[in-house]
Amino acid sequence: MNQTFGSDRKMILLSFVAAGTTVIAGILHLTMAPGSISRDPGQGILFLVGGIVQIFWAVPVIKRWGRIWQIIGIVGTAVFVILFFSSRLHLLPEGNILGGGPPGNLHPGEFPRGNMPRGIGFGLNGNSLLIEACQIAFIGLYAVQSKMISKRQKKKTDKKLFDKDEAKNKK
Numbered sequence: 635m636n637q638t639f640g641s642d643r644k645m646i647l648l649s650f651v652a653a654g655t656t657v658i659a660g661i662l663h664l665t666m667a668p669g670s671i672s673r674d675p676g677q678g679i680l681f682l683v684g685g686i687v688q689i690f691w692a693v694p695v696i697k698r699w700g701r702i703w704q705i706i707g708i709v710g711t712a713v714f715v716i717l718f719f720s721s722r723l724h725l726l727p728e729g730n731i732l733g734g735g736p737p738g739n740l741h742p743g744e745f746p747r748g749n750m751p752r753g754i755g756f757g758l759n760g761n762s763l764l765i766e767a768c769q770i771a772f773i774g775l776y777a778v779q780s781k782m783i784s785k786r787q788k789k790k791t792d793k794k795l796f797d798k799d800e801a802k803n804k805k
Contacts, residue, residue, distance in 0.1 A: 652775035653692035659768040660688030
């Protein structure tokens with residue numbers, strides 16, 4: 635009984651820490667949305683929608699809604715991380731995605747290249763690395779939580795099967 639209580643406490647703590655990381659990333663995305671919308675509406679909308687979704691995602695994490703929610707949360711956050719690093723490594727075109735052409739005096743097809751900007755924000759602001767750290771932490775924590783839940787469910791299933799077999803053997 636004591637071991638189960640300790641395991642439940644770990645699971646609750648893990649749930650709240652994972653939820654906290656995604657909420658922090660979501661809030662930081664929301665703070666970046668207004669400035670981004672004026673420069674690049676596509677990016678601003680991505681920050682706005684992504685921030686809202688990340689804040690919402692605390693609910694399925696804490697309430698443990700199920701495996702499909704876990705997969706969507708992990709994959710969705712991984713996509714955000716990949717988009718960030720792709721844009722920082724200049725693997726994605728820069729500029730207004732919704733129209734208006736490339737930024738500055740560039741001709742279509744030309745995108746700024748060169749070394750990745752140095753500093754804490756990779757050329758955006760100081761929140762960028764904090765957001766990515768929170769998102770990567772969320773992926774790891776949520777994956778660990780998912781694994782713990784699946785192990786717990788397997789133990790319960792095995793125990794139920796064992797109890798049924800015991801009941802049949804006694805008859």
